[in-house]
Amino acid sequence: MKVEMTSFDIALITSELNQLIMDSRIDNIYQLNPVTLLFKLRKPSQSPYHLLIEAGKRIHLTSYALKKPQRPPAFCMALRKHLRNGKILGMQQHEFERIVTIKMHTREGEIQLVSELFGEGNIILVSPQNEVLHALTYRRMRDRNILRGEIFQHAPPRGKNPEHLSRQELAKIRGLGRLEIVRALTKFLSIGGLYAEEILLRARVDKNVPCENLTEQEINKIFIHLRRILSRISDGETEPHVITDDEDNRVDVVPILLEKYAHFKQKMYKTFSEAVDEYYMTMALEEKRVKVTKGVGRKLEKQQRILQSQQKALEDLRGRAERNRKIGDVIFAHFGELQQLVQKIMDEKRSGKTWKQIISDVEGERNAKRVPAVYFHSLESNRLILNVSVRGLSFSLNLRQSIQVNASGYYTRAKKARKKREGAEKAMRDAKARIKELQRESGKQAMETTKPPPKRRKKAWYEKFRWFRSSDGFLVIGGRDATTNEILIKKHMEPQDIVFHADIHGAPFVLIKTEGKTPPQQTMGESAQLAASYSRAWREMLSAIDVYWISPEQVSKSPPSGRYLKKGAFMIRGSKNYVRNVPLRIAVGVELKEKQLTIIGGPVEAISKQTSTYVEIISGKKSSGELAKEVRKLLAKKASKASEKRIQEIPLEEIQKFIPSGRGTVSPAVSR
Numbered sequence: 001m002k003v004e005m006t007s008f009d010i011a012l013i014t015s016e017l018n019q020l021i022m023d024s025r026i027d028n029i030y031q032l033n034p035v036t037l038l039f040k041l042r043k044p045s046q047s048p049y050h051l052l053i054e055a056g057k058r059i060h061l062t063s064y065a066l067k068k069p070q071r072p073p074a075f076c077m078a079l080r081k082h083l084r085n086g087k088i089l090g091m092q093q094h095e096f097e098r099i100v101t102i103k104m105h106t107r108e109g110e111i112q113l114v115s116e117l118f119g120e121g122n123i124i125l126v127s128p129q130n131e132v133l134h135a136l137t138y139r140r141m142r143d144r145n146i147l148r149g150e151i152f153q154h155a156p157p158r159g160k161n162p163e164h165l166s167r168q169e170l171a172k173i174r175g176l177g178r179l180e181i182v183r184a185l186t187k188f189l190s191i192g193g194l195y196a197e198e199i200l201l202r203a204r205v206d207k208n209v210p211c212e213n214l215t216e217q218e219i220n221k222i223f224i225h226l227r228r229i230l231s232r233i234s235d236g237e238t239e240p241h242v243i244t245d246d247e248d249n250r251v252d253v254v255p256i257l258l259e260k261y262a263h264f265k266q267k268m269y270k271t272f273s274e275a276v277d278e279y280y281m282t283m284a285l286e287e288k289r290v291k292v293t294k295g296v297g298r299k300l301e302k303q304q305r306i307l308q309s310q311q312k313a314l315e316d317l318r319g320r321a322e323r324n325r326k327i328g329d330v331i332f333a334h335f336g337e338l339q340q341l342v343q344k345i346m347d348e349k350r351s352g353k354t355w356k357q358i359i360s361d362v363e364g365e366r367n368a369k370r371v372p373a374v375y376f377h378s379l380e381s382n383r384l385i386l387n388v389s390v391r392g393l394s395f396s397l398n399l400r401q402s403i404q405v406n407a408s409g410y411y412t413r414a415k416k417a418r419k420k421r422e423g424a425e426k427a428m429r430d431a432k433a434r435i436k437e438l439q440r441e442s443g444k445q446a447m448e449t450t451k452p453p454p455k456r457r458k459k460a461w462y463e464k465f466r467w468f469r470s471s472d473g474f475l476v477i478g479g480r481d482a483t484t485n486e487i488l489i490k491k492h493m494e495p496q497d498i499v500f501h502a503d504i505h506g507a508p509f510v511l512i513k514t515e516g517k518t519p520p521q522q523t524m525g526e527s528a529q530l531a532a533s534y535s536r537a538w539r540e541m542l543s544a545i546d547v548y549w550i551s552p553e554q555v556s557k558s559p560p561s562g563r564y565l566k567k568g569a570f571m572i573r574g575s576k577n578y579v580r581n582v583p584l585r586i587a588v589g590v591e592l593k594e595k596q597l598t599i600i601g602g603p604v605e606a607i608s609k610q611t612s613t614y615v616e617i618i619s620g621k622k623s624s625g626e627l628a629k630e631v632r633k634l635l636a637k638k639a640s641k642a643s644e645k646r647i648q649e650i651p652l653e654e655i656q657k658f659i660p661s662g663r664g665t666v667s668p669a670v671s672r
Helices: 007-021 074-083 167-176 181-188 193-203 216-234 272-333 335-350 355-367 403-449 482-492 521-533 604-610 624-638 641-648 652-656
Strands: 025-033 036-042 049-054 058-061 087-093 099-106 109-116 122-126 132-135 241-244 250-254 265-268 376-380 385-390 393-398 466-469 475-478 498-502 510-513 544-550 577-583 586-593 596-602 614-623 663-666
Touching: 007 049, 007 058, 007 087, 007 099, 007 216, 007 272, 025 074, 025 087, 058 272, 074 099, 074 109, 074 122, 074 132, 167 181, 167 216, 181 193, 193 216, 241 272, 250 272, 272 335, 272 393, 272 403, 335 355, 335 385, 335 403, 355 376, 393 403, 466 521, 466 596, 466 604, 475 482, 475 521, 498 521, 510 521, 521 544, 521 577, 521 586, 521 604, 586 604, 586 624, 596 604, 596 641, 604 614, 614 624, 624 641, 624 652, 624 663
Parallel strands: none
Antiparallel strands: 025 036, 036 049, 049 058, 087 099, 099 109, 109 122, 122 132, 241 250, 241 265, 376 385, 385 393, 466 475, 475 510, 498 510, 498 544, 544 577, 586 596, 586 614, 614 663
């Protein structure tokens, strides 16, 4: 499975992306992990693009709704500071290397973002003065440094740029002597082994031929097929495919069909970026699955070692309990003989004999068979311990204690061993249960990790405006600013629509898209509330304001003679229909759309019909950032356990865009 993109891949994808994202603006930047960035790009009247860059590996657009960290790292914050709202001027590959440079116009001037997609990789922000502003990784190297404030230099080329290579220059490859041509091409040019093999395969040149043995005809063929591949990529004559083996394992992603993969399964995609997106998503899921499997595997191995240790300890406790019980039984079965032996030993000691003499006498009697050999084994005089053997059992008797006390001691030890055994058996049952739990967890996590994140929902045309569906199902849309006010009235207002506007300077136009139907009073009131809540009245912390509605023919961009209308402003002619004392309040809620949790907002009555998970907001002094955190927390609290974590991961800006004038507070009514 291919890990990083080739120079040919990058040549095509930079050309493809240039056509799509040139002149777009950077809406936001996210750092998904230590080496991966996600850029949200916007273009007028188009859905946002999401550009993904993984240092050392890949660059492409992604259609997946990837999880974003709640707290951006320092590098991400630095990029936001310099690049937010910057305009992309273009993207290019550096000298056919695995390096992509994105040029952007910002308030600081022309800034470059250099993505190094080779080796360990790096992402470097370069100032208009060609100095390193920030880098994912700072390094001191033999041929250059990536340090803040130093002049930026590209890595030295790995070989000649094949796009500028002449036939005469290629002939110099013979100078590499006995080196095989396939290895020589990767060394001589900035291409990898895959395309070196492909060029030789198409040229029908043995890849193991030494360079010095190449004929003029073979060099001509190599040059021709190199130029043909480059020409197809530069002309955009591509056939993006993901290559899989017979077991449907991903093998590669290619911009053109390669002879090397002629016998593999191939799936074609509309764009190379789409193919790369699918390929690397599968790779990421596989890497995650392997990582999770290894992690659970290590836990399983640890639990199995614990279980084995517990099994050994249990067997030992069972043996000890059984042996001590048998010894107690044997002592009572041979009580008289053992009592006689102990009595004899102690009597001789009291008579003044030394332990050495006593042992000698007992051993002598044993040899004379006057003391049963089965009983006496040895005597530890320093500890007053008599070691005996009875019925094949060897055990000790404490001469300071009676035979009965010795027997009771063995029974007590057997009882303790049984209790310990019960504890060990419980621990084993717990260990087995933990192993089963880990096995279930492994299966569950394997399923979760092989399940890709949902595709990003394609937004409807009206979602770039303020919008909601009324309680009666009517689409209601309003302007966000002067520009969208202008677009709304000029492009989307139709004769059968109804137009709303708050009776205050600095308010959005709001349309009910009636489609020829008569909106009920509920929809009229909800539309008036949207117009009121997103007006200047919210910033001035008014509790209510009058709103009027009119028909589209009363709205005109033609001012009276001698007057000028600003962007987003229109003349209203004729009588107005007023809705008095419209309260300023909105709701922000969560709705499940296309298997994704989506933030929705608008009048409380309308939102409450669409979801039970919502929070009411009124005008106040809390900043949108602070308020959005509070709203997200409350939404998560109201949601089901299954949705709670997913809501906590929703980016704050998704909530902030529904907060009027960037300030507000949670309504006391939320407690109900």
